[in-house]
Each structure stands twice: as C-alpha cells, then as structure tokens.
Amino acid sequence: MLAALKARFGERCSTALAVREQHGRDESSFEVPPPAAVVFAESTGDVADAVRLAAEHDTPVIPFGVGSSLEGHLLAVQGGISIDVSRMDKVLAINAEDLTVTVQPGVTRKRLNEEIKSTGLFFPIDPGADATLGGMAATRASGTNAVRYGTMRENVLALEVVTASGEVIRTGTRAKKSSAGYDLTRLFVGSEGTLGVITEVTVRLYPLPEAISAAICSFPSIEGAVRTTIEMMQIGVPIARVELIDRNAVRMVNKHSKLDLREQPMLLMEFHGSPAGVQEQAELVQELASGHGGEAFEWATTPEERTRLWTARHNAYFAGIQSRPGCRAISTDTCVPISRLADCLLDSVREADESGLPYFLVGHVGDGNFHFGYLLDPNDPQERETAERLNHALVSRALSLGGTCTGEHGVGLHKMDFLVTEAGAGAVEMMRTIKRALDPRNIMNPGKIFSI
Amino acid sequence: MLAALKARFGERCSTALAVREQHGRDESSFEVPPPAAVVFAESTGDVADAVRLAAEHDTPVIPFGVGSSLEGHLLAVQGGISIDVSRMDKVLAINAEDLTVTVQPGVTRKRLNEEIKSTGLFFPIDPGADATLGGMAATRASGTNAVRYGTMRENVLALEVVTASGEVIRTGTRAKKSSAGYDLTRLFVGSEGTLGVITEVTVRLYPLPEAISAAICSFPSIEGAVRTTIEMMQIGVPIARVELIDRNAVRMVNKHSKLDLREQPMLLMEFHGSPAGVQEQAELVQELASGHGGEAFEWATTPEERTRLWTARHNAYFAGIQSRPGCRAISTDTCVPISRLADCLLDSVREADESGLPYFLVGHVGDGNFHFGYLLDPNDPQERETAERLNHALVSRALSLGGTCTGEHGVGLHKMDFLVTEAGAGAVEMMRTIKRALDPRNIMNPGKIFSI
Incomplete structure (x- = not known):
C-alpha cells in the first residue's frame, strides 16, 4: 500500500513522524497513534487515486483540512492514511x-x-x-x-x-x-x-449589509441575558448575532487582554440591515434588555469599534485556556429549543458552580446553542471524571428538553453514546445501513459517529 | 394479502373500485390501473401494521394525502396498496x-x-x-x-x-x-x-409580520419584470413573495374572474416586516421596477385588498385550464440560478410562442423557478409531442445554465430521464444504492424517482 502510494504521489506522500503526528491529532483531547502516511492531494484526481488505492488495500482514509475538529474526527483510530486537502485551496x-x-x-x-x-x-x-x-x-x-x-x-x-x-x-x-x-x-x-x-x-x-451595528450589554445575572434572548427570538427580531459570555469568561478575557469589561454576564449583539432597520432592531432589543436588568449598553458602528467590542468573544476560548496554565478544555455543545434555554442553562451553571471545576461559558444563544469549557488538569483523573459527569448531566437535560447533544461540532469519537440516546437505536441503525451500503469496505473515516 | 389487511383493518380497508380509482390518480396526466386496495390509517400503528403486512407479501405501498401531486407520485405503477393518511390529521x-x-x-x-x-x-x-x-x-x-x-x-x-x-x-x-x-x-x-x-x-x-404590504406592477415585457426581480435578489431585498404572471395568464384570469387587469406581464409582490421596513422595501423595489419600465403600481395593505390583488395569481392555473375546454395542462418546473433567469425564460417564451400551442406562464421568479402550463388537446398526439418537445428544450436549457429540472414538484414518473441528465449516472446510482439498502424488497412507492 505505502509503496503504491509512494509510486503514485512521490514526495507528496509522507511517512515522516512529525507530519504523521501533526495529522493524527486535532483540538480534541484523545491520544491515538498517528496515521501510517499522509497524502497531500492537489486535485480531485489525486483524492480519487488515493481512495482507490486505499480501497484496494482495505485501508482507512481520513480527510484532513486544517485540523480544527473538536471531536476527534481526524484521529486514525483504526489506522490508515490521512488525505490532506489543504493544498486544494483554489x-x-x-x-x-x-x-x-x-x-x-x-x-x-x-x-x-x-x-x-x-x-x-x-x-x-x-x-x-x-x-x-x-x-x-x-x-x-x-x-x-x-x-x-x-x-x-x-x-x-x-x-x-x-x-x-x-x-x-x-x-x-x-x-x-x-x-x-x-x-x-x-x-x-x-x-x-x-x-x-x-x-x-x-x-x-x-x-454585505448596508449598515452594521454592534452592541454589548451587561446583565446582573445569566438569566436576564437568556430571557432577553428568548424574547427577541420569539418576536422575530432578525438579529445577525447574539452571543452570551458568562462572568467567568469576562474575567478571563479581562485578564488575558488587559481589558476592563464589567465582570458580569453579557450579551454581544450585531444587527445587519438598512440604517433605519438596524436602528429599529437596536431600539427594540434595548427595550427588551432593560426589562431584564440589562444595562451599560455600549454601541459600535465602525469596523474598528466593532472589533474592539467583539474582542471578548473572540478571545474567550484562548483566554479560558490561559487562565489555568497546563489545563485542557473539554467543550460541550448542546442545543435546545429556544424556550427551554433558560431551564437548560441555569441548572447546568448551578451544577458547574457546585462542582468547583474552573469553567467558562459562551453561547450562540439565539439558536439555543452554548458551550461550557471545563478547564481540567489533565493529570488529575478526578477532574476529568467531574467534567464528564457535568457533560453527561447537561446532555441528558438537553435531550429531555427536546434538544440535541451537538449543535455544531459533530459526533466524532466523543458523542457516539449520546447519539444513540438522542436519535434512538433504530435511527442510528439506519445511519449504519446507509454507511454499509455506500462504503461496504468501511474505509471512509471508520469508527466515527457510530461503531460499525 | 387482502384477507390479512381486511382482518386487521375491517372497513378501513377498501377494495371498492371508486375508492381505488380516487387513490390511483393525481394531478398528473398518466393513466395507470388503480391500487388493489386502500387502507385508511388512523395512527402510526396502523401504518406500521399495513407496511409490515405489505412487506410479508412483497406488495408495494403508496402513501396518499390529498392527491395533489403533479408528477404521478400516487400512481400504482407496480400495483400494490395505497395507505391513505388523510385521517391522521391531528x-x-x-x-x-x-x-x-x-x-x-x-x-x-x-x-x-x-x-x-x-x-x-x-x-x-x-x-x-x-x-x-x-x-x-x-x-x-x-x-x-x-x-x-x-x-x-x-x-x-x-x-x-x-x-x-x-x-x-x-x-x-x-x-x-x-x-x-x-x-x-x-x-x-x-x-x-x-x-x-x-x-x-x-x-x-x-x-406573523407586524406589517404586510402587497403590490402589483405591470411591465411592457417579461424581460423588464425578470430584470427587476434579478436586481432585487442581488441587492438582497428581503421580499416575501415575488411572482411573475405573463400576458397570457393575465388574459385568462381576466376572462375567468371577470377582472380588467392590464393585459401585460406583471409582478405580484408581498413585503413583510415592520411598518417602516415594509415601506423601505417597497420604495426600493418601485425604484428598481421603474428602471425597467414598470408602471401602474397598485398597493394593498388590508387583508381584503391583498386578496383581491392576489386573485390573478391564485386563479391562474384554473383560469388556464378553463381557457381551453377539454384541455389538459402539462406543467414545467425548472429552476435556475437567479442571474440566468432572463436567458432561460425569454428563449423558452419565444419557443412556446413559435409553437402555436396555447400556454400560460407563472413563476416564483425570486427563486429562479417558473412554470409553463402547456394547454393541450389530449386527443391530439401532435400537441402532446409539441409540449414534450418544448419541455425538453426548456429542461436542457435550465441544466446547461446550472439549474434543476424540478424546483418543487419532484421527479415522480415524468422526470426520471431528466434526473439522470441533471445529477449524472453516478449520483443516481448512489440514490439507488440507498434505496436498495433501506428498502431491500423494493416495496416503498416503487418505480418513482428512478427505475430499480
């Protein structure tokens, strides 16, 4: 197999350990041996040839872009080769x-x-x-x-x-x-x-919208921020972005980026439309927010000002990791129907607070989707156990409220059991049946989504 | 099989010819023998039992709602039973x-x-x-x-x-x-x-939008109406509806509904939003329209006025059929990328005019989707041939412009060949592979979308 790949791809097939290791991990926290080789594809024909060779040898194939998966999608859990498509960038x-x-x-x-x-x-x-x-x-x-x-x-x-x-x-x-x-x-x-x-x-x-306006608004509690969001969704405000950042995340960002944001839960919002439309949306949202204790609205319309306001959101993940040197983050990804967002979120915040584990919380709350980042010491099995317990409780809660275990990260390696609970054995078996029919040799990124 | 169905469903399994015939046709123009029986399902359990019995006897199953398919979806081309779910109406x-x-x-x-x-x-x-x-x-x-x-x-x-x-x-x-x-x-x-x-x-x-405003606007040519539509899509006007009606359709509607609409191509539009937002959209569209000869804008904001304006659109199909007693309509359903709408539509209008076959044209033009209704004498094979020739030319044109043979009606019986041309043999074979895997006995509405 490797000889055939080398013959076809020459230097574009690498077996160097550093290259393989770089392609054998992603942003998840799993440890798995790297793929046997990495093929750098430059065309559809390259990909087709690599897959055909892999099929002939019953060798797993794992497509690779920039390696930003959070769920272990890129890991060679059943061996095989990585096909790097990053050079296919036209x-x-x-x-x-x-x-x-x-x-x-x-x-x-x-x-x-x-x-x-x-x-x-x-x-x-x-x-x-x-x-x-x-x-x-x-x-x-x-x-x-x-x-x-x-x-x-x-x-x-x-x-x-x-x-x-x-x-x-x-x-x-x-x-x-x-x-x-x-x-x-x-x-x-x-x-x-x-x-x-x-x-x-x-x-x-x-x-590109004619006008863009951004705003941040602080709330005395997460609940106020969440209830504001629920109301704007229910009345149909066509808001372009509405992100929640909890007090922990604000604190971490302040420290990391030397900012002095009010250390309270906040919503970051963006409005797109005509100048008048943006104005109208903004007024409406401000009114809803003040009904839930929202205060200290800060507005930005120029690109530079908007970037400054959004710094907190953009840096949250990195600031979170940096807040606890040597830690590893486990990110949750539940998404629930909008009316259940407060129920799902507030109970999970309480549980996280009680656990004592450091965490931050950010969320695409307009969609009912949010992420806890549990910051754990990788050398402390107790902390990993705590994080997993919190995650399990959160997913169970989200599913019982009509939601999903993953709003946007995918199932990968980490959520296979959750998928069965969410979709039911019958639906997962239907997915498997489709997989078997379209990939009878089970060579396409095997061992992800479901075991087969 | 019939005995087993009768035993399970009693009077809710009918073999009466009138019932079977009613379930053996739809709005398409195919003539096929009716299903052997009709089961009136009242619950998911009923449907599951009927399908299980059908599976035991390798008998085709055709789900039936109200019979409004335009593409022969409900016809028992391979025999079998119809499962009528119209009583499952909770x-x-x-x-x-x-x-x-x-x-x-x-x-x-x-x-x-x-x-x-x-x-x-x-x-x-x-x-x-x-x-x-x-x-x-x-x-x-x-x-x-x-x-x-x-x-x-x-x-x-x-x-x-x-x-x-x-x-x-x-x-x-x-x-x-x-x-x-x-x-x-x-x-x-x-x-x-x-x-x-x-x-x-x-x-x-x-x-429900806070404000709704409807408008009709006449144009000296179809081209003006289409170019107006293309421009509003390209600049991102969030219009709720934008429908084209050609001169033939207006004429037929005038006659059918005793109206005196200007016998020119027209756009029917609806705007949803806040009062100010609706106003803003309407002004913008009016400006675009006048750049293409649009005139005689008529506005309506109350539900009654809106209904009156939309009468022409709602009655177009029926008025078309009635304009030629005894005729049958063949409806096309192509959809193309918005910039290609004028190319696709204008050439096809020219061909239809040249053919001499009566027709009308209506379209969800904001999506690039439109329907010719060719009105043919069912006893004249020459006319059917002409309609099929026009349809073929239209579909070929739409596909060559990056479009699809069906924007919303489905493939059914009539567009199987078009599907292969559009999707390619490989993609259709993938659909067949999924079908075989999920329905190995080929009992679920067999003979539709693709032959198998």
Missing part, C-alpha cells in the same frame, strides 16, 4: 450575480471572504477556528451568524465528492431550490468524512 | 414559544394555519394546492413564500417515519440546528415515499 468560480461561490475543500472561511471582498458579498458562517470549507461541510458547522443566516446545512448548495470506491460524483446544482431526487448534498453535509471525501463545495453568499 | 403539539409545531401527516397547510391562528405565528410554505404536510415533506415542496422563508428542506425540523420493514423511527429534534449524525430528516424530505411513510412532521413557524 476559489474555482465566484458567481457574484447568483450569490454563489464554488471552492476547493482546502479554502478556509477567512480566505474565502478575502477573495470575494470586491464583490460586495460575504460568506457568513464562522465557527471559531479558521476552518476549511470542506471540514465545515463535513461537520455541518455553524457559529455566531447562524441565528440569521443558517448553518452549513442551509448554505451548501452543491458538492463534488469522491466516493468510497474512488468514483467522482456531483450532488445538487447552483439553483436555490430543487426537488430532484434524494438530497445527497445534505447527506454528505455532516457525514464527518464517513461516506466520501468532499472535493468541491458550492455555497450561498449574501450581500 | 395537530399534536403547538410549541408557540419555540416557533415549532408537530402534526400528523394528513394535516393540510391551510388547516395548520387555522389551528395556530391565535398564537400570532404562521407556517409560510404554500404550494398552490392545499396539500398535506406529509405530502409536502415527501416532495420537498415550496411555493410563493419560499423566496423569504425557504422550502420544506429548510423548515422541517424532525420526522417520525415508518420504515420499509414497518419499524417506527424518529429523525431530528426540535432544536434549531444539530450536527448529530447523518441528516436523515433531509434524506426523507424529498424522497417521494420511496424510503418510508412519514407519520409525523415537526416544522418551523414564524411570527
């Missing part, structure tokens, strides 16, 4: 007049927005990391703008995919809607590399 | 505070909106017919509001489904987003009854 077609763009899978979201800057359009989906479009499609990613613009589920129009047999197929078209057969596009979006390798992605773009 | 849970509702599959869209009236919410998806939610999910339906609110693809959150083996599974949750495994919900949405029977549907609802 923007293939900007169809500004149709509000679509087609890219290779290695293009990152920031690069994409740079490339289309002159068109007056933007691509809104922004997971924290500067992830690749291929990886974002594979994990059904979302982020802060999803409350207004949707997730990868709503924004991927079409894909090119290398199947488990090395065949190249296309799914979807550039038309905005279609009823033409099974929705293969959405089957691949969120399939976490287990059904094929995504080699092209066509996504929707949006006109 | 609204199971209105979660107004989460903007979701869960219904049985036999609830129609108008019934649903009646039931939730008092909540201040509405369900926007409106194919012309008063279709059932089950049927709308199965065909990935949309309609006039899709330009703002999306299609069934974006608005179905969760399903309960009876699989081909008679097992009951649930897909999705009420959370707004999720990355929990394969997107089974969207695999079933648009599967046209070929993978299972939908027995529960959870959809998103929206707050």
Whole structure:
C-alpha cells in the first residue's frame, strides 16, 4: 500500500513522524497513534487515486483540512492514511450575480471572504477556528451568524465528492431550490468524512449589509441575558448575532487582554440591515434588555469599534485556556429549543458552580446553542471524571428538553453514546445501513459517529 | 394479502373500485390501473401494521394525502396498496414559544394555519394546492413564500417515519440546528415515499409580520419584470413573495374572474416586516421596477385588498385550464440560478410562442423557478409531442445554465430521464444504492424517482 502510494504521489506522500503526528491529532483531547502516511492531494484526481488505492488495500482514509475538529474526527483510530486537502485551496468560480461561490475543500472561511471582498458579498458562517470549507461541510458547522443566516446545512448548495470506491460524483446544482431526487448534498453535509471525501463545495453568499451595528450589554445575572434572548427570538427580531459570555469568561478575557469589561454576564449583539432597520432592531432589543436588568449598553458602528467590542468573544476560548496554565478544555455543545434555554442553562451553571471545576461559558444563544469549557488538569483523573459527569448531566437535560447533544461540532469519537440516546437505536441503525451500503469496505473515516 | 389487511383493518380497508380509482390518480396526466386496495390509517400503528403486512407479501405501498401531486407520485405503477393518511390529521403539539409545531401527516397547510391562528405565528410554505404536510415533506415542496422563508428542506425540523420493514423511527429534534449524525430528516424530505411513510412532521413557524404590504406592477415585457426581480435578489431585498404572471395568464384570469387587469406581464409582490421596513422595501423595489419600465403600481395593505390583488395569481392555473375546454395542462418546473433567469425564460417564451400551442406562464421568479402550463388537446398526439418537445428544450436549457429540472414538484414518473441528465449516472446510482439498502424488497412507492 505505502509503496503504491509512494509510486503514485512521490514526495507528496509522507511517512515522516512529525507530519504523521501533526495529522493524527486535532483540538480534541484523545491520544491515538498517528496515521501510517499522509497524502497531500492537489486535485480531485489525486483524492480519487488515493481512495482507490486505499480501497484496494482495505485501508482507512481520513480527510484532513486544517485540523480544527473538536471531536476527534481526524484521529486514525483504526489506522490508515490521512488525505490532506489543504493544498486544494483554489476559489474555482465566484458567481457574484447568483450569490454563489464554488471552492476547493482546502479554502478556509477567512480566505474565502478575502477573495470575494470586491464583490460586495460575504460568506457568513464562522465557527471559531479558521476552518476549511470542506471540514465545515463535513461537520455541518455553524457559529455566531447562524441565528440569521443558517448553518452549513442551509448554505451548501452543491458538492463534488469522491466516493468510497474512488468514483467522482456531483450532488445538487447552483439553483436555490430543487426537488430532484434524494438530497445527497445534505447527506454528505455532516457525514464527518464517513461516506466520501468532499472535493468541491458550492455555497450561498449574501450581500454585505448596508449598515452594521454592534452592541454589548451587561446583565446582573445569566438569566436576564437568556430571557432577553428568548424574547427577541420569539418576536422575530432578525438579529445577525447574539452571543452570551458568562462572568467567568469576562474575567478571563479581562485578564488575558488587559481589558476592563464589567465582570458580569453579557450579551454581544450585531444587527445587519438598512440604517433605519438596524436602528429599529437596536431600539427594540434595548427595550427588551432593560426589562431584564440589562444595562451599560455600549454601541459600535465602525469596523474598528466593532472589533474592539467583539474582542471578548473572540478571545474567550484562548483566554479560558490561559487562565489555568497546563489545563485542557473539554467543550460541550448542546442545543435546545429556544424556550427551554433558560431551564437548560441555569441548572447546568448551578451544577458547574457546585462542582468547583474552573469553567467558562459562551453561547450562540439565539439558536439555543452554548458551550461550557471545563478547564481540567489533565493529570488529575478526578477532574476529568467531574467534567464528564457535568457533560453527561447537561446532555441528558438537553435531550429531555427536546434538544440535541451537538449543535455544531459533530459526533466524532466523543458523542457516539449520546447519539444513540438522542436519535434512538433504530435511527442510528439506519445511519449504519446507509454507511454499509455506500462504503461496504468501511474505509471512509471508520469508527466515527457510530461503531460499525 | 387482502384477507390479512381486511382482518386487521375491517372497513378501513377498501377494495371498492371508486375508492381505488380516487387513490390511483393525481394531478398528473398518466393513466395507470388503480391500487388493489386502500387502507385508511388512523395512527402510526396502523401504518406500521399495513407496511409490515405489505412487506410479508412483497406488495408495494403508496402513501396518499390529498392527491395533489403533479408528477404521478400516487400512481400504482407496480400495483400494490395505497395507505391513505388523510385521517391522521391531528395537530399534536403547538410549541408557540419555540416557533415549532408537530402534526400528523394528513394535516393540510391551510388547516395548520387555522389551528395556530391565535398564537400570532404562521407556517409560510404554500404550494398552490392545499396539500398535506406529509405530502409536502415527501416532495420537498415550496411555493410563493419560499423566496423569504425557504422550502420544506429548510423548515422541517424532525420526522417520525415508518420504515420499509414497518419499524417506527424518529429523525431530528426540535432544536434549531444539530450536527448529530447523518441528516436523515433531509434524506426523507424529498424522497417521494420511496424510503418510508412519514407519520409525523415537526416544522418551523414564524411570527406573523407586524406589517404586510402587497403590490402589483405591470411591465411592457417579461424581460423588464425578470430584470427587476434579478436586481432585487442581488441587492438582497428581503421580499416575501415575488411572482411573475405573463400576458397570457393575465388574459385568462381576466376572462375567468371577470377582472380588467392590464393585459401585460406583471409582478405580484408581498413585503413583510415592520411598518417602516415594509415601506423601505417597497420604495426600493418601485425604484428598481421603474428602471425597467414598470408602471401602474397598485398597493394593498388590508387583508381584503391583498386578496383581491392576489386573485390573478391564485386563479391562474384554473383560469388556464378553463381557457381551453377539454384541455389538459402539462406543467414545467425548472429552476435556475437567479442571474440566468432572463436567458432561460425569454428563449423558452419565444419557443412556446413559435409553437402555436396555447400556454400560460407563472413563476416564483425570486427563486429562479417558473412554470409553463402547456394547454393541450389530449386527443391530439401532435400537441402532446409539441409540449414534450418544448419541455425538453426548456429542461436542457435550465441544466446547461446550472439549474434543476424540478424546483418543487419532484421527479415522480415524468422526470426520471431528466434526473439522470441533471445529477449524472453516478449520483443516481448512489440514490439507488440507498434505496436498495433501506428498502431491500423494493416495496416503498416503487418505480418513482428512478427505475430499480
């Protein structure tokens, strides 16, 4: 197998330990031996050839973008090779007049927005990391703008995919809607590399809003912030972003970035629209917020001021990690129907506080999605146990409230049991049946989502 | 088989010819023998039992709502039984505070909106017919509001489904987003009854807009109307509805409904938002329209006035049929990227005019989707041939422009060849592989979407 790969790819097939190790980990906290080799693909043909060789040798294939998965998607749990698509980074077609763009899978979201800057359009989906479009499609990613613009589920129009047999197929078209057969596009979006390798992605773009206004608002309690959010969603305010940061996160960010933000729970918001529309939304939200103790509204309309306000949100994860030297973060990812957000969140905050484990809390609360970052000492098994117990209680609570164990990170290695509880054995068995049918040799990122 | 069904369902299993014939046709123009029996299901358990009995006898199963399919989805092309779910018409849970509702599959869209009236919410998806939610999910339906609110693809959150083996599974949750495994919900949405029977549907609802304003605007040519539409989409006007009606349709509606609308192509529009927002959108659109010869803007803000303005659109199909007594309509359903709408539409209008076949044209043009209704004499094979030739030319054109053969009606019996051209043999083979895996006996609405 390795000889065949070397013969086909030459220096673009690496077995160097450093390269393999870099491709054998991601942002999760699992320890697994690295893949046997890394192939640097530069074209769809490269990917197809690598998959065909892997199929001939029953060797697992793991697609790799920039390695920003939080759930162990990239780990070689059953050995095999990593196919690195980061060199497939061409923007293939900007169809500004149709509000679509087609890219290779290695293009990152920031690069994409740079490339289309002159068109007056933007691509809104922004997971924290500067992830690749291929990886974002594979994990059904979302982020802060999803409350207004949707997730990868709503924004991927079409894909090119290398199947488990090395065949190249296309799914979807550039038309905005279609009823033409099974929705293969959405089957691949969120399939976490287990059904094929995504080699092209066509996504929707949006006109840059005429006006953008950002605001932060402090609340005496998380509850006030959450109830404000619930109300704005229920009356249909078309807010573009509404993020919660808890007191812990504000404290950590103040220390890390030398800021002096009021150490209280806060909402960070952004409004997109016409100048008058933005003004109208802002007034409405301010009124809702003051009904729940919201105060110290601070507004920003220039890009520089907005960036300053959003610093707290952008730095939260990193500031969290830095707040406890040597710690490791375990991130939760539950998402619940909006009316249950307060119930789900407040009980979990209480449990986390009682546990004594350091943590921070940030959330895309407009979607009912939030992340606890438990900061644990990796050398203290007790702390890991505590974090897992808190996470279990949180997921059970979210599921009992009609929610999901993962709003945007994916199942990967860590949430397989949660998936069975959430979806039921019958639905997971249906996923397995599809997997077996489309990947009979079980070579596409095996051991992720479900055991098979 | 029939004995077993009779034993289980008694009078709720009918073999009366009139009942079978009613269930053996839809709004398409195919002639096929009716199903052998009709089971009137009243619960998920009924559906599961009927499917299990059918599986034991390798008998095809065809789910039936109100029979409003345009593509032959309900025809018993391989024999079998019809499962009528129209008695499964309960609204199971209105979660107004989460903007979701869960219904049985036999609830129609108008019934649903009646039931939730008092909540201040509405369900926007409106194919012309008063279709059932089950049927709308199965065909990935949309309609006039899709330009703002999306299609069934974006608005179905969760399903309960009876699989081909008679097992009951649930897909999705009420959370707004999720990355929990394969997107089974969207695999079933648009599967046209070929993978299972939908027995529960959870959809998103929206707050009724504070202000609604409707308008019609006449144009000297279709081109002016289309170019106005393209521009409003490109700059991102959040218009709720923008429908094109051609001169033929206006003429037919005038005659049918005794109206005196200006016999020119027109756009019918609706704006949703705050009073100021609606005003702003309307002014912007009026400016764009006058740049393309748009004139005779007529506005309506009360429900009664709006209904009057929209009469032309609502009656277009029926007025078309009535304009040629004894005729049959063949409806096209192409959808193209917005910038290609003028190219696709204008050439096809020219071809239709040259053919001499009577026709009308209506379109959800904001989505790039439109329908020619060719009005042919069913006893004249030459006319059917002409209609098929026009349709083929239109679909080929739409596909070459990056579009789809069906924006919202589904593939059914009529568009199988088009699907292969559009999606490619590899993608259709992947659909077949999924079908074989989930329905190994091929009993779920066999012979639709693709031959197997």
